[in-house]
Amino acid sequence: MNNTDNQNVKEEVLNLIKEKVKKYELSNYQISKLSGLSDVGIAKILDGRSKNPSEKTIKKIQLAIETFEKQDQNPITLSTLNDKLDFIIERMRANDLELELMFEILKNSSNPEELKKIEDRAKNKNF
Known part of the structure; x- marks a missing residue:
């Protein structure tokens, strides 16, 4: 050319x-x-x-x-942003609960019965 x-x-x-x-x-x-x-x-x-x-x-x-x-x-709507924000907040809450669980495990690591209870609650997500 x-x-x-x-x-x-x-x-x-x-x-x-x-x-x-x-x-x-x-x-x-x-x-x-x-x-x-x-x-x-x-x-x-x-x-x-x-x-x-x-x-x-x-x-x-x-x-x-x-x-x-x-x-x-493909505009980003307020609804889409809210859904994404809700997801992020939910993940943050889950992370906070996971941290709480880890601290509980550390505090109660010498008590096998408590560890079993914590493990069961974690499996059922009933913390």
């Missing part, structure tokens, strides 16, 4: 990027957070002040927009 063809491909990709930016009403800041590029650099590319951005830079912007599209198609 010669330089002219390469430049034409870059321009086509940039035009598609600009269309998607407009469609999703993306800010330069949003794109910068997803791409790792500066919002000022993105602004220069999108408004044409940067005449010859590298293919690597264009690819980063393109991937950032694709990431946004995936997030837009």
Whole structure:
């Protein structure tokens, strides 16, 4: 592919990027957070002040927009976040109970009957 063809491909990709930016009403800041590029650099590319951005830079912007599209198609709802938070809290409680159990075992390690009771409660999850 010669330089002219390469430049034409870059321009086509940039035009598609600009269309998607407009469609999703993306800010330069949003794109910068997803791409790792500066919002000022993105602004220069999108408004044409940067005449010859590298293919690597264009690819980063393109991937950032694709990431946004995936997030837009599968948005995280408040309900989903609450479910995940509930799961995390439940795991934390379980971990706290496991720690309590370990301390009980250590305190009562000389009493085999108590150890058996603790072990049975742990098996039945009735701590």
